[in-house]
Amino acid sequence: MVVAVTIALNCCAAPTQDAPPLNWFKKTTEVIAFQLNKAAQTYQPGQNPRSVNPNGTVRTAGLTDWTTGFFPGSLWYGYELTGDKHLAEEAKKFTLALDSVRNITNTHDMGFMLYCSYGNAYRITGDKTYLPVLADGAKHLYNRFNPKIGVIKSWDFSWWHYPVIIDNMMNLEYLYWGAKEFKNPNYAIAANTHATTTMKNHYRKDYSSYHVVDYDPATGKVLRKATHQGLTDESAWARGQAWGLYGYTMCYENSKDPKFLAQAEHIASFIMNHPRTPKDKIPVWDYDVHNALDTEERAPRDASAAAVIASALLDLSKQVKNGEKYVDYAEQILKSLSSDAYLAKPGENHYFLLKHSVGAFLYNSEIDTPLDYADYYYLEALKRYAEIKKINH
Ligand code: GLY
Numbered sequence: 377m378v379v380a381v382t383i384a385l386n387c388c389a390a391p392t393q394d395a396p397p398l399n400w401f402k403k404t405t406e407v408i409a410f411q412l413n414k415a416a417q418t419y420q421p422g423q424n425p426r427s428v429n430p431n432g433t434v435r436t437a438g439l440t441d442w443t444t445g446f447f448p449g450s451l452w453y454g455y456e457l458t459g460d461k462h463l464a465e466e467a468k469k470f471t472l473a474l475d476s477v478r479n480i481t482n483t484h485d486m487g488f489m490l491y492c493s494y495g496n497a498y499r500i501t502g503d504k505t506y507l508p509v510l511a512d513g514a515k516h517l518y519n520r521f522n523p524k525i526g527v528i529k530s531w532d533f534s535w536w537h538y539p540v541i542i543d544n545m546m547n548l549e550y551l552y553w554g555a556k557e558f559k560n561p562n563y564a565i566a567a568n569t570h571a572t573t574t575m576k577n578h579y580r581k582d583y584s585s586y587h588v589v590d591y592d593p594a595t596g597k598v599l600r601k602a603t604h605q606g607l608t609d610e611s612a613w614a615r616g617q618a619w620g621l622y623g624y625t626m627c628y629e630n631s632k633d634p635k636f637l638a639q640a641e642h643i644a645s646f647i648m649n650h651p652r653t654p655k656d657k658i659p660v661w662d663y664d665v666h667n668a669l670d671t672e673e674r675a676p677r678d679a680s681a682a683a684v685i686a687s688a689l690l691d692l693s694k695q696v697k698n699g700e701k702y703v704d705y706a707e708q709i710l711k712s713l714s715s716d717a718y719l720a721k722p723g724e725n726h727y728f729l730l731k732h733s734v735g736a737f738l739y740n741s742e743i744d745t746p747l748d749y750a751d752y753y754y755l756e757a758l759k760r761y762a763e764i765k766k767i768n769h
Pocket of ligand 1: 615735
């Protein structure tokens with residue numbers, strides 16, 4: 377079903393030469409309505425579409441998958457962007473299927489899993505029946521915080537002692553929100569402390585970040601700085617830079633601590649001024665790939681990193697006095713992602729929105745594929761863009 381979307385243009389938007397202003401946005405929302413409705417009909421709640429396998433089948437995310445909250449969250453954002461009430465009904469169905477995620481205690485990913493699904497459900501509907509699941513998930517995330525080390529433990533698996541990944545910055549939003557909703561200031565203290573420790577130990581002088589920092593659980597000493605999904609321990613994994621930018625922007629918004637804003641602006645500068653950023657602003661999966669592995673032309677891009685960067689920059693633009701440069705850069709990303717090069721044609725791409733993301737290149741996993749979190753942050757960025765540009769459906 378294609379939903380007719382009427383765009384009320386910002387009074388001051390400058391006309392472009394090739395098309396009436398914001399035509400690209402209108403076309404994009406039509407594709408979104410079509411793809412999300414078809415996806416909701418095609419996939420089963422609790423088995424959410426995650427990516428596409430090399431053999432062309434769809435990899436689904438079950439209840440313990442870190443990405444399981446993104447498809448329900450995409451349906452909620454799709455509803456907000458298009459006004460299509462049917463998407464809200466589907467979003468509710470796909471959200472409620474994640475009820476048992478509230479019992480998970482062995483990962484930091486509770487924010488991705490529950491705040492993106494149940495969190496959006498509650499934000500949009502105000503329905504308090506979503507709260508008990510959110511309360512359990514926030515408690516379990518907080519319980520992974522060790523005040524002696526000053527960070528939340530990301531993973532319980534593998535050879536690491538007390539691993540913290542840069543991605544963990546994203547899950548702090550759930551704690552800031554939980555601190556207010558459940559009147560527990562300890563949640564915000566944990567989030568602030570985690571962000572401060574991560575600033576100290578994850579970042580290099582050029583404001584690129586390590587992916588994983590492993591701590592000694594007994595002393596809090598840093599044992600190792602390494603990568604899990606990047607090219608090398610010393611490289612700048614593209615999505616890691618995106619998670620950090622988004623994380624510090626969000627931490628400033630919640631805490632108003634100026635050091636977090638400064639950190640966000642430094643990371644933005646690393647990304648926006650990087651000499652290996654392609655013309656269309658969609659990064660290769662690791663900023664250091666060009667030298668070490670491949671030529672830029674052959675190396676896969678990561679649309680998911682670009683979508684997270686766009687969403688973060690739009691948020692950052694609201695936190696600073698002269699935010700226009702961040703809006704402009706995010707707009708360039710969104711126009712690229714909304715072009716035929718990245719955005720699926722209606723009915724194609726297994727009903728995902730975006731093509732061309734990378735999950736974990738060196739594990740030969742999810743290379744040049746759609747990804748559920750690319751779609752989620754693309755939708756969030758479009759919503760933020762629409763708010764800034766005063767585009768109404
Ligand atoms: N949080 C895992 C990833 O970004 O791939």
